[in-house]
Amino acid sequence: MLTDLQPIQLSALMYLGRCNRYSDTPLAVTEYLGLTKGTVSQSLKALESKGLLVKRPDARDKRSVHLVLTEPAQALLDAVTPPDFLVAAAGRMGTDAGVLEGLLLELLRNIQQSEDVPGFGLCRTCRFHQTVAGGAFCGLTQEPLAPREIELICREHQTSEPV
Known part of the structure; x- marks a missing residue:
C-alpha cells in the first residue's frame, strides 16, 4: 500500500x-x-x-x-510513523531529546514568521490553550478539549512566545 x-x-x-x-x-x-x-x-x-x-x-x-x-x-x-530508529535514538539521548525538541520548535517558529508560513502547532503550546475545571480548554473556540487533543496539530495555533 x-x-x-x-x-x-x-x-x-x-x-x-x-x-x-x-x-x-x-x-x-x-x-x-x-x-x-x-x-x-x-x-x-x-x-x-x-x-x-x-x-x-x-x-x-x-x-x-x-x-x-x-x-x-x-x-x-x-x-x-515515527520510524523505530528515530524513537530509539531519541530514547538514547535522554534529557537532550527535550532540549533538541525545543530548539527545533524555535527553528520552526522562526521560519514560520520570517517566511509568512501559517502557524500550525500543537494545542498545548498555543496561547489559547487553557485549563478549566481541571481539563483542557480552547479559549478561541470556547470548547473543552479531550486529553488527546492537546497533542494534535491545529491550524488556528498562535504562539505565546516571542521568537
Missing part, C-alpha cells in the same frame, strides 16, 4: 493523522502542505478512491467537510 502512494498523499495522510477536529478540512491540508488547491484536491480524491479517507459533512456547517482516516490508513501510519 505504501508504494502505491505519492509523497504528497503520504504527507496528507500524516497530517490528517496528527491534526485536530478544527484542522481536518481540505483547506487546512492545502495550507499545511503549502500547495495549490487543485494539487491537494486531486491527491485527496486519490486517497478517497484508495479507501484511505472518507469525507464527512460538518454537523454545524453543511458546506464544510471533514476528512477522516479509515482503519487501513491509520494502520499504515502506525506502521511508518
Whole structure:
C-alpha cells in the first residue's frame, strides 16, 4: 500500500493523522502542505478512491467537510510513523531529546514568521490553550478539549512566545 502512494498523499495522510477536529478540512491540508488547491484536491480524491479517507459533512456547517482516516490508513501510519530508529535514538539521548525538541520548535517558529508560513502547532503550546475545571480548554473556540487533543496539530495555533 505504501508504494502505491505519492509523497504528497503520504504527507496528507500524516497530517490528517496528527491534526485536530478544527484542522481536518481540505483547506487546512492545502495550507499545511503549502500547495495549490487543485494539487491537494486531486491527491485527496486519490486517497478517497484508495479507501484511505472518507469525507464527512460538518454537523454545524453543511458546506464544510471533514476528512477522516479509515482503519487501513491509520494502520499504515502506525506502521511508518515515527520510524523505530528515530524513537530509539531519541530514547538514547535522554534529557537532550527535550532540549533538541525545543530548539527545533524555535527553528520552526522562526521560519514560520520570517517566511509568512501559517502557524500550525500543537494545542498545548498555543496561547489559547487553557485549563478549566481541571481539563483542557480552547479559549478561541470556547470548547473543552479531550486529553488527546492537546497533542494534535491545529491550524488556528498562535504562539505565546516571542521568537
